[in-house]
Amino acid sequence: MKEITEEAVAITIEKARQMRRNIIKMLGQAGSGHTGGSLSASDIVACLYFWEMNVDPANPHWPDRDRFVLSKGHAAPVLYAVLAEKGFFPIDNLNSLRTLGSPLQGHPDMRKVPGVEASTGSLGQGISWAVGMALAGKMDKKSYRVYTMLGDGEIEEGMVWEAAMAAAHYKLDNLMAFVDHNGLQIDGRVQEVMSPLPIPDKFRAFGWEVLEIDGHDHKQIMAALNSARTVSGRPTAVIAHTIKGKGCSFMEDRVEWHGVAPKPDEVKKALAELL
Amino acid sequence: MDKQATRDAYGKALVELGSLYDDIVVLDADLSKSTKTFDFAKKFPDRFFNAGIAEQNMMGMAAGLAAAGKVVFASSFAIFAAGRAFEQVRNSLAYANLNVKICATHSGITVGEDGGSHQSVEDIAIMRSIPNLTVIVPSDGVSTRQALFKLYQHQGPAYLRLGRPALPLIYKDDMDFQIGHGIQLRQGHDAAIIACGAMVALALQAAEILAAEGIQLSVVDMHSIKPLDKDITVSLAMQTGAMLTAEEHSIIGGLGSAVCEVVSENYPVPVMRMGINDVFGQSGTPDELMQHYGLTVDKIVQNIHLLLKKKTK
Numbered sequence: 001m002k003e004i005t006e007e008a009v010a011i012t013i014e015k016a017r018q019m020r021r022n023i024i025k026m027l028g029q030a031g032s033g034h035t036g037g038s039l040s041a042s043d044i045v046a047c048l049y050f051w052e053m054n055v056d057p058a059n060p061h062w063p064d065r066d067r068f069v070l071s072k073g074h075a076a077p078v079l080y081a082v083l084a085e086k087g088f089f090p091i092d093n094l095n096s097l098r099t100l101g102s103p104l105q106g107h108p109d110m111r112k113v114p115g116v117e118a119s120t121g122s123l124g125q126g127i128s129w130a131v132g133m134a135l136a137g138k139m140d141k142k143s144y145r146v147y148t149m150l151g152d153g154e155i156e157e158g159m160v161w162e163a164a165m166a167a168a169h170y171k172l173d174n175l176m177a178f179v180d181h182n183g184l185q186i187d188g189r190v191q192e193v194m195s196p197l198p199i200p201d202k203f204r205a206f207g208w209e210v211l212e213i214d215g216h217d218h219k220q221i222m223a224a225l226n227s228a229r230t231v232s233g234r235p236t237a238v239i240a241h242t243i244k245g246k247g248c249s250f251m252e253d254r255v256e257w258h259g260v261a262p263k264p265d266e267v268k269k270a271l272a273e274l275l
Numbered sequence: 276m277d278k279q280a281t282r283d284a285y286g287k288a289l290v291e292l293g294s295l296y297d298d299i300v301v302l303d304a305d306l307s308k309s310t311k312t313f314d315f316a317k318k319f320p321d322r323f324f325n326a327g328i329a330e331q332n333m334m335g336m337a338a339g340l341a342a343a344g345k346v347v348f349a350s351s352f353a354i355f356a357a358g359r360a361f362e363q364v365r366n367s368l369a370y371a372n373l374n375v376k377i378c379a380t381h382s383g384i385t386v387g388e389d390g391g392s393h394q395s396v397e398d399i400a401i402m403r404s405i406p407n408l409t410v411i412v413p414s415d416g417v418s419t420r421q422a423l424f425k426l427y428q429h430q431g432p433a434y435l436r437l438g439r440p441a442l443p444l445i446y447k448d449d450m451d452f453q454i455g456h457g458i459q460l461r462q463g464h465d466a467a468i469i470a471c472g473a474m475v476a477l478a479l480q481a482a483e484i485l486a487a488e489g490i491q492l493s494v495v496d497m498h499s500i501k502p503l504d505k506d507i508t509v510s511l512a513m514q515t516g517a518m519l520t521a522e523e524h525s526i527i528g529g530l531g532s533a534v535c536e537v538v539s540e541n542y543p544v545p546v547m548r549m550g551i552n553d554v555f556g557q558s559g560t561p562d563e564l565m566q567h568y569g570l571t572v573d574k575i576v577q578n579i580h581l582l583l584k585k586k587t588k
């Protein structure tokens with residue numbers, strides 16, 4: 001159990017701010033991509049990579065590393081931002097997002113980018129990868145942990161619940177799933193399009209330990225990460241209440257910011273808010 | 276030349292059809308703004324159902340609605356409609372021979388920046404292999420509208436393959452679209468190009484360039500991949516003795532394969548297949564990707580030259 005110090009929290013908050021700035025810049029440069037869901041996930045992803053996980057940028061395939069699978073693969077910019085910030089590749093490479101020949105594909109490609117653990121983008125599939133990785137960890141008696149992040153629209157996929165069933169069945173207490181509960185998908189609010197609510201009860205019924213937090217409060221995120229380590233015999237789901245587009249006032253909780261990139265003037269406006 | 280994306284023509288035609296026929300129901304899987312079923316949803320909210328991000332369930336619901344007498348149009352991106360829900364399409368829709376029209380947008384590499392995970396280059400192959408399923412790949416907005424009206428009248432399941440980017444309009448509004456009948460757009464005896472979707476407009480441009488060189492081509496819009504127009508295919512093989520197929524899809528299993536099956540069994544002549552050469556797509560603009568994978572007017576011209584050498588051998 002790691003102590004949650006003011007110092008540690010200051011570090012992850014600063015990293016999340018840098019990541020958000022880079023997300024805005026790379027998307028502005030690319031001219032397309034998924035802005036809202038990258039920003040809602042930034043705080044959790046920052047805490048994972050700068051507080052919780054054991055990874056080595058110099059040795060991305062180190063067998064004992066912790067693993068993070070971005071099941072909501074369209075939020076690739078948040079993953080690229082954290083990997084660059086962590087030193088897996090130069091920050092400058094972020095400018096090549098979504099361009100022909102770039103390793104930074106519109107959706108994460110594990111064969112092209114060091115540190116990307118799974119090729120995702122087709123919603124629902126990443127959590128199953130995470131189950132497989134956690135299962136392999138158990139088989140090999142390794143102590144690494146596996147983390148995944150799902151969208152609250154993504155959990156409408158039946159496959160997510162097949163994976164949830166398997167994770168509990170195989171008692172994968174080395175697995176942790178975050179649901180980025182920002183309340184929005186493409187066609188509108190999740191309750192209006194196809195309600196996945198209540199989310200905590202569903203995971204509980206499937207045999208998971210369930211926590212609910214504010215997904216932008218770094219202390220709460222860290223406390224959840226600590227608490228999951230004390231759970232044995234079952235996986236932990238963290239339902240993280242978040243705001244889509246968090247950090248840029250004109251994007252926050254706006255459905256139209258799901259799959260569009262900021263234009264040059266919007267990039268300026270956004271960066272001015274992320275000082 | 277005016278341009279329109281086939282998905283835009285689809286969205287508009289769906290509203291027209293909805294006004295004419297009460298038994299039409301439309302389903303989508305959280306992509307209605309991109310697939311363009313959104314306009315139907317606004318106009319006929321009681322006949323539109325969003326399945327959420329659950330393509331397999333959407334196809335299953337479509338089966339139930341069709342079994343209860345509705346004519347269902349179900350949309351998502353091609354990768355998810357044909358890919359994720361393949362087995363539901365096969366067993367719930369086609370095996371049961373139900374009246375569901377799968378209208379899949381964002382097919383092929385012109386999806387663009389989203390990258391290889393979202394670029395379906397296999398859907399024609401897998402849909403074509405399913406019994407009972409009609410497979411249509413329209414080449415412009417006008418023929419997309421006509422195809423939709425014909426599919427409404429057609430009994431049974433169908434797969435309509437649509438695209439993201441705007442394409443040149445090839446046809447006039449009174450064009451005659453018949454399922455199972457290719458449309459001959461140009462007549463020439465040196466070689467034939469059989470194309471579908473985005474490649475038809477490019478084939479016409481290439482034929483123009485080659486005509487200036489004295490090479491006369493036949494060009495056919497083979498929108499109907501299944502049933503394939505066997506008569507026109509065999510007669511073109513006889514008339515020209517050399518064929519080039521062109522599609523924004525893998526060279527394995529798509530239009531090229533369908534043409535080869537017919538030609539090799541009936542009147543073998545050299546056939547050259549243009550398409551994606553058994554690789555995945557990647558991020559880039561639609562135009563850059565068409566260049567990168569060699570789906571261009573220049574490449575068609577080059578390939579016709581190569582084909583003509585094979586023919587004279």
Ligand SMILES: Cc1ncc(C[n+]2csc(CCOP(=O)(O)OP(=O)(O)O)c2C)c(N)n1
Binds near residue numbers: 072153304305
């Ligand atoms: C299987 C599948 N179906 C559809 C899509 C298209 N799609 C991309 S993002 C998205 C909405 C996701 O909403 P959510 O999971 O809530 O993500 P977030 O709000 O965190 O961005 C959809 C439908 C997809 N990528 N995969």
Ligand SMILES: [Mg+2]
Binds near residue numbers: 181
């Ligand atoms: Mg969401």
